[in-house]
Amino acid sequence: MRKPLVQLLLYLLAPVALAACVLLGPHGFAWPDTTTPIGQALLYLRLHRVAAGFVVGAGLACSGAVLQALLRNPLADPYVLGVSGGGALGAALAIFFGWNMLHALALPAGAFAVALATLLLVYRLASRGGVVSVYGLILSGVVISSMLGSLLMLLVVFAGDRLPPIVFWMLGNLQVSDTSLLLSCGSGVGVAFGIVWLLSRELNALTLGRDMAHHLGVRTEFVVGLALTAATLAAASTVALCGLIGFVGLIVPHAMRHVVGADHRRLLPAAAVAGGVFLVLCDTCARLVVAPVELPVGVITALFGGPFFLVLLRRRKPTALEAA
Amino acid sequence: MTTPSSGPAVSFLHALCARIFSPSCPSVCFLRFVSVLLVTAALTLASGCPRPAPTAAASTIPRIVSLAPNLTEIVCAIGAADCLVGRTEVCNHPSNLVARVPVVGGFGRPWLEPLLEQKPTLVLSVDLEDKSLDATFDRLGIVHRQIACRQLREIPAAIRTVGQLAGRGAVANDLARAIESDLRRAAAEQPPLNRRPRVFIEIWGDPLMTAGRHAFVSELVTLAGGRNLGDELPGDFAIVSPEWVLQRNPDVILCLYPGVDHSARKAVLARLGWQSLHAAQQGRVQDEFYLDPILRPGPRVLEGVKQIRQAIEKNDTPKKSGHEER
Structure with a gap:
């Protein structure tokens, strides 16, 4: 009885929290004066920011939950398969060669393309005779990430006056001004969420191990490939939208597994909503705590999320993922 | 690195060897060989020993390395560009004067080896990224001066300090006075x-x-x-x-x-x-x-x-x- 109640509370409180974040400004709660153009702009800015925060938080949390189940590794996060390294290199290349000056979408497109190419490479390296091993995926992901990191450092060395945009991009920023970018990345996250939610039962079986899932009638290769692609689509969309934001994809799935259980039919929507709300709340803190100065949102996610996660760990019961 | 004295030293050794190893008895030849070895070792040690770098006091014309673009501009503005032997990669003004000066690092971030190659006697910086370099400069006998030049009011004082260090005190003082007077005039004109x-x-x-x-x-x-x-x-x-x-x-x-x-x-x-x-x-x-x-x-x-x-x-x-x- 407790778990459905907590779940219900989560879904009821989420819209309230999001609305509060839209209304919260440096001078407290206030509806911007929408009769003036500046007031309208203020409202649009906050709506864009809250929407971007929700999309990114939901995408990262959902992607993290799926990867932790597929890789059967509690430390897995959306960036484990090299998505962050690929995305960062793609964005840095776009800045380095000046493509971002030609078109506003060149930078996110570059980040997204290299992130997806990285996944394909990692997947190819991890497959032996058509079978993809979990350890192979993690190891090739880590190795490719390191190599991409080195290439990024090489670009940084030669970046010269293009260094600031590369560094700022890597810090992550939720102030997305381009509505079309927000919609396209939001669609990517939405499609990815739909796919993994439809695979919830198969993911439940896969947390017991691939052999057990196979004996339960799951087409493991197909499900693993599809779920990995969807998780990477979600992560790459978030990277393209607002750069690299850590911690959300790691802690929110764990916290939600503790709150609503390990059944992915309940876990995935709860993680998506909680991840979205968590990131929006963190971002609101980041823009208000020393307003008008803005803090990098990653600092707040780590500061708030870390201790919260440790408290949950101290009070935890073994989950299906850990028992397996 | 080849020292300026290594060419004549090598020719001298060749001549010495030809003289010493002229036909003679084996024991004399051996003694001569040992003595040549000793002399060679002494010469090598003498040429390879790290010599203390000349200090600013030892020479009248300082060899200045600037680790900040604004200090480079000050050095050139007081007519001491001929003393400048090293600059950062962002020092770009005055272009005709700094173009010939070798780059020895980034802003506040010297590359030690290229810097030492210029045998500087005075290193000027606004701030050093690696504070421990201060001790390194001390050990090498190079004078390092950190010049406060981040605020408007610090500019005339920085010009005077650089002028004194570069031996161009009078020119620096004139420039500093002119800037102070212009700044006062600009401040008085404010609405x-x-x-x-x-x-x-x-x-x-x-x-x-x-x-x-x-x-x-x-x-x-x-x-x-x-x-x-x-x-x-x-x-x-x-x-x-x-x-x-x-x-x-x-x-x-x-x-x-x-x-x-x-x-x-x-x-x-x-x-x-x-x-x-x-x-x-x-x-x-x-x-x-x-x-x-x-x-x-x-x-x-x-x-x-x-x-x-x-x-x-x-x-x-x-x-x-x-x-x-x-």
Whole structure:
């Protein structure tokens, strides 16, 4: 009885929290004066920011939950398969060669393309005779990430006056001004969420191990490939939208597994909503705590999320993922 | 590295060997061989031993390495460019004088080996990234002077200090006095506070970064007759929320970052709601600047003030608004 109640509370409180974040400004709660153009702009800015925060938080949390189940590794996060390294290199290349000056979408497109190419490479390296091993995926992901990191450092060395945009991009920023970018990345996250939610039962079986899932009638290769692609689509969309934001994809799935259980039919929507709300709340803190100065949102996610996660760990019961 | 004395030393050794190993008995030959070995070892040690670098006091003309572009400008402005033996990769002015000077590091970040190759006697910096380098310079007998030159009021004092160190005290004093007098005149010409336009200094567009009250450029805006919105922020630079700029509604926006073909101004005007700002409506979003004199506290400070004043005064005086009265 407790778990459905907590779940219900989560879904009821989420819209309230999001609305509060839209209304919260440096001078407290206030509806911007929408009769003036500046007031309208203020409202649009906050709506864009809250929407971007929700999309990114939901995408990262959902992607993290799926990867932790597929890789059967509690430390897995959306960036484990090299998505962050690929995305960062793609964005840095776009800045380095000046493509971002030609078109506003060149930078996110570059980040997204290299992130997806990285996944394909990692997947190819991890497959032996058509079978993809979990350890192979993690190891090739880590190795490719390191190599991409080195290439990024090489670009940084030669970046010269293009260094600031590369560094700022890597810090992550939720102030997305381009509505079309927000919609396209939001669609990517939405499609990815739909796919993994439809695979919830198969993911439940896969947390017991691939052999057990196979004996339960799951087409493991197909499900693993599809779920990995969807998780990477979600992560790459978030990277393209607002750069690299850590911690959300790691802690929110764990916290939600503790709150609503390990059944992915309940876990995935709860993680998506909680991840979205968590990131929006963190971002609101980041823009208000020393307003008008803005803090990098990653600092707040780590500061708030870390201790919260440790408290949950101290009070935890073994989950299906850990028992397996 | 080949020392200047190694060529004659080698010829001398060749001649000596030919003389010593002329036909003789084996024991004499052996003794001569040992003595040659000893002499060779002594010569090698003597040429290879690290010699203490000459100190500033030992030579009348210092060999100066500048680790900051504003200090390089000061050295050249006081006529001591001939003493400059090393500079950073960002030192670019005066181009005709610094072009011949070897690059020995980045801003406050020397590359030790190329720096030592120039055998400097005096290293000037505004700040060193690696503070432990101070001890290294001491050990090598190189004089290192950290010159405070980040604020407007520090520029004349920095010029005088560099002048004394470079042996150009009189020229430096004249230059410092001229700059002090120009700065005083510029300060006296300022309009009263409530009639000054409110200026948003955009240091970077994405994320939005502005200059705080301790930034050099903020002092220049004040001196040019404006009021920096960022003066309410502590420190030099800060990433700020676009909401804050919209709420403050500046009269002038200065985009102080490189752009191509007004790309910075176009990007500002394309932002949601920014077309409604006073600055945008009065056509006072400016992005065409020669940035070095504005961002670099040095002898060209008045040039920076002039550019900002022209940008602020462009398109006449702003319409009187509630914001200006505050």
